[in-house]
Amino acid sequence: MKLNERSLAFYATCxxxxxxxxxxxxxxxxxxxxxxxxxxxKGNMLFYFEERDSREPVGVIxxxxxxxxxxxxxxxxxxxxxxxxxxxxxYVLAAESQAAMESWVKSLSRASFDYMRLVVRxxxxxxQEMSRGLAGGCGGSQEPPGPWKPKPSGLEQxxxxxxxxxxxxxxxxxxxxxxxxxxAGRPPDTSGCxxxxxxxxxxxxxxxxxxxxxxxxxxxxxxxxSTFCRLHEQYSREMAxxxxxxxxxxRGPQP
Amino acid sequence: LPRVPAVLKKRLVKLVVNFLFYFxxxxxxxxxxxLLEHCKITKEEENVFSISFIEEPERKYCFECxxxxxxxxxxxxxxxxxxxxxxxxxxxYRNEIQKMTGKDPLEQYGISEEARFQLGAHxx
Numbered sequence: 343m344k345l346n347e348r349s350l351a352f353y354a355t356c357x358x359x360x361x362x363x364x365x366x367x368x369x370x371x372x373x374x375x376x377x378x379x380x381x382x383x384k385g386n387m388l389f390y391f392e393e394r395d396s397r398e399p400v401g402v403i404x405x406x407x408x409x410x411x412x413x414x415x416x417x418x419x420x421x422x423x424x425x426x427x428x429x430x431x432x433y434v435l436a437a438e439s440q441a442a443m444e445s446w447v448k449s450l451s452r453a454s455f456d457y458m459r460l461v462v463r464x465x466x467x468x469x470q471e472m473s474r475g476l477a478g479g480c481g482g483s484q485e486p487p488g489p490w491k492p493k494p495s496g497l498e499q500x501x502x503x504x505x506x507x508x509x510x511x512x513x514x515x516x517x518x519x520x521x522x523x524x525x526a527g528r529p530p531d532t533s534g535c536x537x538x539x540x541x542x543x544x545x546x547x548x549x550x551x552x553x554x555x556x557x558x559x560x561x562x563x564x565x566x567x568s569t570f571c572r573l574h575e576q577y578s579r580e581m582a583x584x585x586x587x588x589x590x591x592x593r594g595p596q597p
Numbered sequence: 598l599p600r601v602p603a604v605l606k607k608r609l610v611k612l613v614v615n616f617l618f619y620f621x622x623x624x625x626x627x628x629x630x631x632l633l634e635h636c637k638i639t640k641e642e643e644n645v646f647s648i649s650f651i652e653e654p655e656r657k658y659c660f661e662c663x664x665x666x667x668x669x670x671x672x673x674x675x676x677x678x679x680x681x682x683x684x685x686x687x688x689x690y691r692n693e694i695q696k697m698t699g700k701d702p703l704e705q706y707g708i709s710e711e712a713r714f715q716l717g718a719h720x721x
Contacts, residue, residue: 343626343628344628345631348652348653349631349652352650352651352652356652359712361712362712385634387632404616449713452713454614455615455680458687459683461687462686462687462690465687465691466690468690468694468702469693469697472697472698587706587707588705588706591707
């Protein structure tokens, strides 16, 4: 299957900070020898390079629909990235210390796009509930939630609306410079570089991407049922864990 | 959803997380995929949009849709499809909630210290 490799390599090596980076030993596919590689985690992509200063990655692991777990291995500080599906493999990696292993397992298990989306939706919901609460007559200074400008498509219809928030700088998918003025309350925008919607009004704050797009094939899903099931499985496991953590914090003493 | 290079080729296109997969219309396995990070989605003429990447901006992957409405939907969806976009959304919401409540909403999930969620962590 073709990939836009040059873009992948760019993403791997460009200036944007990595979510984790370091040397790990990777067990070979056919032979069980471990090779030391330089690993870089960006978003949901785990790139690995032959050397730390290599100009291009030798491989990438897309961290969707996988489980990250400790594993039994002759090698110390070993852990595995396990995918479901009949054609999938398990990647066995080993860190150079206990601390490094824990750091990698933690960052890899939260690296998926789905996990990020889950958290974003939760926060969105919280913000919505809070805004609704304030607008419900507390006399707060928040703007009451207003209707969105109607979008030209059916894509937005099933989403709940957030109150109108101030105008924002137009942005593209990671094309624009990272905007630290986010502290001033500006959400990322989708209006494109220099763009606005037809009336020239500021766009409402964006909502996380959905998989559903209207084409003949129906909902966009993972290419195979087993991958899709695994995504759901992982999703619900993560939800259960989050809920558990949250309940523990409510009940027990603060750590 | 047709895809237009120099020659019009009909393809089935699926957006899954931050990848755009494309298939021949009668096949189950994708021919290829585009990683949607550091890319620019441009609305071109009627029914048409293009994707180009920051490291090769003159190369455009053009797509022609059946209707203008569909085209707008795709443009919207693709602009929000990157992991980096999602990250910025998360940081934005986190900050907004913190401003309103004085509390960090990520604490209850035990992820408030994660580097990837820090405000200003991803300076260019």
